[in-house]
Amino acid sequence: MTVEGVLDVVGAVLILLGAALSLTAAIGLLRLPDVLNRMHAASKPQTLGFLLLCVGLALVLRDGAATAMLVLAAGLQLVTAPVATQMMAKAAHRTGQYRADLVVDDRDRDQPADGDEPADGDEQTR
Template identity: 75%
Template structure:
């Protein structure tokens, strides 16, 4: 077997693994019960799946231009997805839009609980 054949097999395996992680993330978004759980599915397996897809494509394509674009896309994914899901989780936590019966530890104090003014946008944000 040639080196190109081995690289094609490794690339295909990475693409398949990445697609599996991405499918797992999509299923998690549909099946998980609340925002705090769904944000994990939206960032962790989806980001790993995308990175594996990019690595597999770079190995299969073996072109400098394509590899550069894939590296740029992977870098942007690493920067934007976790930050966006963190902000969504914080917003859901602050507004109380999560299932409190499945939260194991809740660090909010009574002063941190949202008021009606805070939910309507009239309160001060922190």
């Protein structure tokens, strides 16, 4: 088997793995029950699947211009996915769109209840 044949086979396997991970992410977005679970499905397997697709395509195409475009697309995906996930988490927290039994908010425990004065010796932190 030639080097080109090996690269084609490895590229095809990476493309199939990337497509499977992207499909898993899509199914997770539809099936998972709450925002925090969906957030992971939207970022982790989708990002890895996209990166595997890019590497597989670069191996199969073996063209400099196409590889440069794939590297650019992969880099943008790595930059934007964590930011989008963080923004989804903040929005879910601010609007209360999460399961309370899964999230422990330490900021809520440190604050006295409305109308309550901090006990002697307790420092109120903000």
